[in-house]
Amino acid sequence: MLTGAGNLPAPRRHIIPKVAVVGLGYWGPNLLRVLFERTDVDVRWICDSDPARTDRLTRRYPSVMATQSLDDILDDARIDGVVLATPVGTHYELAKRCMEAGKHTFVEKPLAHATPLATELIDFATRQELVLMCGHTFLFSPPVQAVKSLIDAGELGDIYFMSSSRVNLGLHQRDVSVIWDLGPHDFSILLYWLEEPPTTIRATGRDSIVPGIADVAFVTLEFGSGLIANVELSWLAPSKLRRTVIVGSKKMVVYEDGTAEAIKIFDRGVEYKDPETFGEWHLSYRSGDILSPNLPSQEPLSLQAGAFARAISTGELPEHGLALAREVVRLAEAADLSLDNGGERVELGESLQSVTA
Ligand SMILES: NC(=O)c1ccc[n+]([C@@H]2O[C@H](COP(=O)([O-])OP(=O)(O)OC[C@H]3O[C@@H](n4cnc5c(N)ncnc54)[C@H](O)[C@@H]3O)[C@@H](O)[C@H]2O)c1
Known part of the structure; x- marks a missing residue:
């Protein structure tokens, strides 16, 4: 199991936690918007080392205080939690500083x-009894959750393979490859759906535009059950596509994020009958109905923000937790290693399940 929070429930502090949002480049303003719209959380500070970014947002959110220094937030005893949307290479250092200051x-x-x-x-958060949460937004997405229910109920049968495309034009990250930028979405979804880590990973790709930073990658993951998954990641595509196909022995699913019918369930498959005599090789194809379930239209980002607020105020932690978040890092690391070694298969060895306890 890769679910489980991994850190202890936080003590109840306030009914409405007070938070700060740090990093207001491309993604941070989206987090700020959903936090601001919620009534169960109170945004007090925004922070970015670039003053132009805070200036723009204080005009839209005049009630929040703005700063260029994280220290101002860490020194404010009223602040319960910090939301970090800074570049990948800063996550560890900034998260550590926040937690050392006692902030969720x-x-x-x-x-x-x-x-x-x-x-x-994770260990630090556990020891300090602080909430630590990682922004795997898709795990709060109703279509992703609906596919999980189908898999768990056995509706798809044995899953043979999955194939995913997550491509668009931009945004090139300065510090990490496309594997670290877009890969965590697919890795987190796969781990959530399958509840097992892959046994091997292979990645090929290239740095078409910025030397040394891969902007396209084809990642293949093999699982102990025999299932294989292929993930295409790219910042270099003519149009945006977020599409996953799941092929099972009973049914097949197409999940296309952001479309009106995000999930289509195909009652389609192939049956193979063992030949009794030479030449009697027989396949029968099944082509039944296509179903598109009606799904709740809640915004995953807002649900995620609510989960963080709830974790701070009640100690109730999200179902999928830090074991999964750490496994995602391990997969990105292994995929990058494979990429650097010409697509060599990387054995993943023992999974990191101990934090599920
Ligand atoms: N969940 C999602 O769907 C999703 C989508 C896009 C990006 N992200 C994630 O969001 C994070 C940020 O990505 P982005 O594309 O917005 O990056 P970005 O470079 O556009 O923005 C990062 C911002 O952080 C600021 N910053 C850097 N160091 C700082 C510090 N020490 N203190 C204060 N501010 C600092 C920078 O000035 C910049 O404004 C990344 O981890 C990325 O993976 C998530």
Whole structure:
């Protein structure tokens, strides 16, 4: 099991936690918007080392205080939690500083840029009884949760393989490859759906535009059950596509994020009958109905913000927790290693399940 929170429930402090949002580049303003719209959390500070970014947002949110220094937030005893949306390479250091100051901490994905650092953060949060949460937004997405229910109920049968495309034009990250930027979405979804870590990973790709930073990667993951998954990641595509196909022995599913019918369940498959005599090889194809279930239209980002607020105020932690977040870091690390070694298969060895306890 990769679910489980991994750190202890936080003590109840306030009914409405007071938080700060740090890092207001591309993604931070989205987190700020959903936090601001919620009534169960109170945004007090925004912070970015670039004053132009805080200036722009204080005009829209005049009630929040703005700063260029994280220290101002850490020194404010009224602040319960900090939401970090800074570049990947800063996650470990900033999250550590926040927790050392006694703040509950939400870190955008991935939790850290190396597995030992992710482990250190988790251990620290556990020891200090602080909430540490990682922004795997898709785990709060109704279509992703609906696919999990189908898998858990056995509706798809044995899953043979999955194939995913997560591509668009930009945004090139300055400090990490596309594997660390887009990969955590697919890795977290796969781990959540399958509740087992892969046994091997392989990645090929290239740095088409910025030397040394891969902007396209094809990642293949093999699981103990025989299931294989292929994930295409790219910042270099003519249009945006977030599409996952799941092929099971009973049914197949197409999950296309952001479309009106995000999930389509196909009652389709192939049956193979063992030949009794030579030449009697027989396949029968099944082509039944296509169903598109009606799904709740809640915004995953807001549900995620609510989960952080609830964890701080009640100690109730999200179902999928830090073991999964750490496993995502391990997969990104292993995929990068494979990429650097010409697509060599990387054995993943023992999984990091101990934090599920
Ligand atoms: N969940 C999602 O769907 C999703 C989508 C996009 C990005 N992200 C994640 O969000 C994070 C940020 O990505 P981005 O694309 O917004 O990056 P970005 O470079 O556009 O923005 C980062 C911001 O952080 C600021 N910053 C850096 N160090 C700082 C510090 N020490 N103190 C204060 N401010 C600091 C920078 O000035 C910048 O404004 C990344 O971890 C990324 O993986 C998540």
